[in-house]
Amino acid sequence: MSLKIVVLAKQVPDTRNVGKDAMTPEGTVNRAALPAIFNPEDLNALEQALRLKDEHPGSSVSILTMGPPRATDVIREGLFRGADNGYLLTDRAFAGADTLATSYALSMAIRKMGMPDIIIGGRQAIDGDTAQVGPQVAQKLDLNQVTYVTAIESVKDGKITLVRSIDGGIERVEAPLPILLTVNGNAAPCRPRNAKLVMKYKRATAPMERPADGQMPYAEEYEKKPYLTVTQWSVADVDGDLAQCGLAGSPTKVKAVQNIVFKAKESKRLTGSEADIEGLVKELLESHTIG
Amino acid sequence: MNNVFVYCEIDGVAVEEVSFELLTKGRKLANQLGVQLEAIAAGSGITGKVEKDILSYGVDKLHVFDAPGLYPYTSKPHTSILVNLFKEEQPQICLMGATVIGRDLGPRVSSSLTSGLTADCTALEIGDYDDKKQGKHYDNLLYQIRPAFGGNIVATIVNPDNRPQMATVRSGVMKAEKVAEYYNGEIVYEDVAKYVPDTDYVVRVIERHVEKAKNNLKGAPIVIAGGYGVGSKENFDLLYQLADELHGEVGASRAAVDAGFCEHDRQIGQTGVTVRPKVYIACGISGAIQHVAGMKESGIVISINTDPEAPINQIADYVITGSVEDVVPKMIKSYKENSK
Ligand SMILES: Cc1cc2nc3c(=O)[nH]c(=O)nc-3n(C[C@H](O)[C@H](O)[C@H](O)COP(=O)(O)OP(=O)(O)OC[C@H]3O[C@@H](n4cnc5c(N)ncnc54)[C@H](O)[C@@H]3O)c2cc1C
Numbered sequence: 234m235s236l237k238i239v240v241l242a243k244q245v246p247d248t249r250n251v252g253k254d255a256m257t258p259e260g261t262v263n264r265a266a267l268p269a270i271f272n273p274e275d276l277n278a279l280e281q282a283l284r285l286k287d288e289h290p291g292s293s294v295s296i297l298t299m300g301p302p303r304a305t306d307v308i309r310e311g312l313f314r315g316a317d318n319g320y321l322l323t324d325r326a327f328a329g330a331d332t333l334a335t336s337y338a339l340s341m342a343i344r345k346m347g348m349p350d351i352i353i354g355g356r357q358a359i360d361g362d363t364a365q366v367g368p369q370v371a372q373k374l375d376l377n378q379v380t381y382v383t384a385i386e387s388v389k390d391g392k393i394t395l396v397r398s399i400d401g402g403i404e405r406v407e408a409p410l411p412i413l414l415t416v417n418g419n420a421a422p423c424r425p426r427n428a429k430l431v432m433k434y435k436r437a438t439a440p441m442e443r444p445a446d447g448q449m450p451y452a453e454e455y456e457k458k459p460y461l462t463v464t465q466w467s468v469a470d471v472d473g474d475l476a477q478c479g480l481a482g483s484p485t486k487v488k489a490v491q492n493i494v495f496k497a498k499e500s501k502r503l504t505g506s507e508a509d510i511e512g513l514v515k516e517l518l519e520s521h522t523i524g
Numbered sequence: 525m526n527n528v529f530v531y532c533e534i535d536g537v538a539v540e541e542v543s544f545e546l547l548t549k550g551r552k553l554a555n556q557l558g559v560q561l562e563a564i565a566a567g568s569g570i571t572g573k574v575e576k577d578i579l580s581y582g583v584d585k586l587h588v589f590d591a592p593g594l595y596p597y598t599s600k601p602h603t604s605i606l607v608n609l610f611k612e613e614q615p616q617i618c619l620m621g622a623t624v625i626g627r628d629l630g631p632r633v634s635s636s637l638t639s640g641l642t643a644d645c646t647a648l649e650i651g652d653y654d655d656k657k658q659g660k661h662y663d664n665l666l667y668q669i670r671p672a673f674g675g676n677i678v679a680t681i682v683n684p685d686n687r688p689q690m691a692t693v694r695s696g697v698m699k700a701e702k703v704a705e706y707y708n709g710e711i712v713y714e715d716v717a718k719y720v721p722d723t724d725y726v727v728r729v730i731e732r733h734v735e736k737a738k739n740n741l742k743g744a745p746i747v748i749a750g751g752y753g754v755g756s757k758e759n760f761d762l763l764y765q766l767a768d769e770l771h772g773e774v775g776a777s778r779a780a781v782d783a784g785f786c787e788h789d790r791q792i793g794q795t796g797v798t799v800r801p802k803v804y805i806a807c808g809i810s811g812a813i814q815h816v817a818g819m820k821e822s823g824i825v826i827s828i829n830t831d832p833e834a835p836i837n838q839i840a841d842y843v844i845t846g847s848v849e850d851v852v853p854k855m856i857k858s859y860k861e862n863s864k
Pocket residue numbers: 248249251359360361362672673750751752753754755776777778779780791792793794795796797807808809810811812813814815818828829830831834846847848849
């Protein structure tokens with residue numbers, strides 16, 4: 234059985250590497266100084282999709298991402314690793330979306346693509362850790378869902394069997410297709426780029442990444458190889474309702490953002506010398522704090 | 525109508541601790557708003573097993589949904605219960621645990637009702653809101669407070685127009701306090717079939733293994749937490765050795781977990797576990813707000829860090845400027861020599 238699979242992927246700031254150079258003197262992060270990366274758990278999701286494609290000849294894997302034109306990076310990265318095509322949802326009207334408005338936009342794009350058998354995304358994105366978008370998309374499409382997936386065991390006769398993590402343990406679950414899955418970071422890591430695919434897709438771009446006017450480099454190549462043009466959709470292209478997109482479609486509003494200054498304690502300063510450490514340990518033992 | 529609702533999570537026929545914590549918070553919010561606190565319990569064979577416990581946290585009305593397919597939890601039936609019940613009851617606030625179940629269920633309910641949902645709140649309050657652009661004033665909204673990415677900042681989120689205002693909270697963030705052993709609340713045994721269509725019961729749990737609490741991080745009186753500065757999985761062994769000596773537990777920052785030094789269930793912080801130990805030893809942890817959110821109520825904080833200016837040092841009682849590899853073995857040695 235060949236499967237139509239959509240991978241939800243997000244480009245995120247690399248919150249794991251907020252070096253000192255990314256911090257402003259006021260203690261806020263200069264986002265521009267952070268590299269933008271493929272959300273780590275979305276890579277785990279991509280791997281699961283590619284494995285299904287390997288096992289089920291004739292299957293297709295599409296990457297769907299919402300973001301500014303530079304988010305096409307995650308689509309290219311997906312193509313380099315074995316995805317068949319990508320869709321970039323981009324429009325000023327999508328800006329400022331909370332998880333609900335994001336899930337609305339993604340669900341409209343999926344409807345436009347034609348309902349897949351499996352939608353698969355990472356459990357959560359590292360810039361928010363909310364884990365909300367996957368289930369919100371599933372609900373909008375009236376699909377079943379299984380979250381926290383660590384492995385897909387099989388897809389047979391319209392049914393999928395998988396293993397998921399739950400608090401303190403695991404579950405094996407069987408569910409009918411179509412379905413939405415979210416994948417955990419402890420699932421198999423994503424395969425590396427494939428050199429041939431890198432050659433094939435290195436010039437893949439979304440129209441908005443290309444110069445607006447004047448001479449377009451490689452124009453002939455784009456004409457001959459339609460797969461080098463990433464599908465790019467606006468709100469109108471997916472028949473989106475503006476009132477449900479972006480800031481306007483976000484029920485959550487940020488009332489205030491407050492800078493937190495830790496109330497400094499009066500701390501004892503020690504060096505790492507044997508004498509200092511011994512002094513500390515003795516002090517804590519005497520006060521029965523430890524021991 | 526317009527009451528505060530808490531979704532109670534059920535493990536077998538017992539209510540999870542996080543639900544009691546949320547009921548306690550929900551009771552306070554309801555008091556402040558002058559409305560009632562209502563709770564939902566959905567499971568199989570729970571009748572007669574969960575009611576008294578739930579009511580004792582001051583619940584005015586408990587909705588019990590007891591049917592064979594409701595345990596183990598699957599997404600659709602529980603979603604239908606909440607969505608259909610909320611359409612009737614129009615709650616103004618709904619709280620649930622930021623657990624695997626709450627994070628699976630909350631977003632579906634919010635998506636269906638197009639209501640806002642804020643994940644992993646560290647505080648919940650009631651307050652006013654002025655929408656300057658629209659020139660509108662709102663009284664008594666739920667302030668959903670959580671650290672935000674981008675530095676040492678905390679954001680207050682509101683849902684002005686959509687109901688219910690939904691929030692998830694991790695276990696251990698709020699404190700559970702009973703109102704009365706026998707609280708006189710109303711219990712409604714709901715007709716599950718009225719809320720859940722048969723077509724919802726299609727995901728089947730074939731097998732389930734749960735080992736309750738592999739570690740005792742939440743309750744440990746001494747926590748030795750390692751961060752990215754610990755440097756490697758091997759170096760984390762030093763922390764385990766110290767923990768063995770001190771009868772403590774090992775915790776970690778998200779950066780240490782992401783780097784693969786330590787398992788995810790030991791992550792401390794906003795999106796991990798909240799701890800309140802007597803002693804907290806932070807080894808190679810910088811002290812990002814998301815981390816501090818999970819340990820700020822610790823008794824004595826000891827920071828071991830090569831950077832004398834690390835932010836965590838500000839909230840530390842003892843600051844040891846040195847490397848983990850050097851200091852921790854010295855602590856172990858000194859403890860062995862001096863404790864009897
Ligand atoms: C949505 C979201 C949720 C998050 N949730 C959490 C959460 O729940 N918990 C959490 O912890 N974080 C969380 N974070 C991440 C958080 O913002 C920080 O990135 C993280 O806490 C940093 O971990 P760290 O202190 O170990 O690493 P770093 O910030 O890299 O700090 C390493 C420290 O080690 C010191 N050091 C280096 N070498 C040595 C050595 N040899 N000996 C001693 N010290 C050394 C350095 O001076 C530095 O202070 C979250 C982030 C986001 C965006």
